[in-house]
Amino acid sequence: MAAANMKSVKLRIKSIQNTMQITRAMELxxxxxxxxxxxxxEASAPYFSALRQTLINIAGENTDYTSVYARENQSERHCYILIAGDRGMAGGYNANLFRTFEAESKGKDFVVLPLGKKAEDYVAQKKLSRLEGEKFLVATVHVSDCYAMARQICTLFRSGAFGHVSLVYTDFVSLMKQEPGTTCLLPLADFKDEACEISGKEGEEKKRAQNLILYEPSAEEVFDAIVPEYLAGLLYSAVASSLASEYAARRTAMEAATDNAGEMIDKLSLYYNRARQASITQEITEIVGGAEGSNG
Structure with missing residues (x-):
């Protein structure tokens, strides 16, 4: 019985060692x-911040709401650009993002543009309304793809297919911290509250300078030209941040799995050695007892 138990422990140790090799390889x-x-x-983060600040400034200082991108939209339908991971084994990376999305979209009429295999699977599993278009893996998205998606979104926004565009992605803060969140993209009128909050903290000199902004030939033509470019830039920055977040989360998860496997092997090895020692001691005792019996 003891021999069979020792054999099963040895097989389990071998199995955990094989798993640990896989998790260590995935970590590397x-x-x-x-x-x-x-x-x-990190290179795209300042670009993302500068673009968003520019949109906030335009929303706060613009009084000519002739552009469809600038004025409040009558449609209550939302378009969410959902950027998730391409694979699993990344701890709570994808689950946290989907919880953020569910909380943001609850009770709203919306359509989703998923980026990443896990986002595609999530949309299909939940049977959500999906924006028609090419399917992308996050790791394969290039700048040109972001421009193509931005043009598609702007075209549909102008046609009234939806009235609000938001970005749901994971912000890469550090190797140990990644924060899922939502960023408003369109219309610029949705930035007004944030713009007012920022402008209230600015000095009078800066506000007077911003009030002198003129759009030539008109605000509508300027917005129609630059907003798709801004959207593509913001989208690319979010993709870069999401990809770094996914790798960081996977590295942390695989490191923890490798450490746990090592601890399990240590415990099982200790149990195996004790059982083996007990088995040897029992055999010696039986031999000694048999020898004493024969001498008697």
Missing amino acids: VASSKLRRAKERA
């Missing part, structure tokens, strides 16, 4: 990919 792969993704995310 994620670490390798994370380096480049982190550099791209």
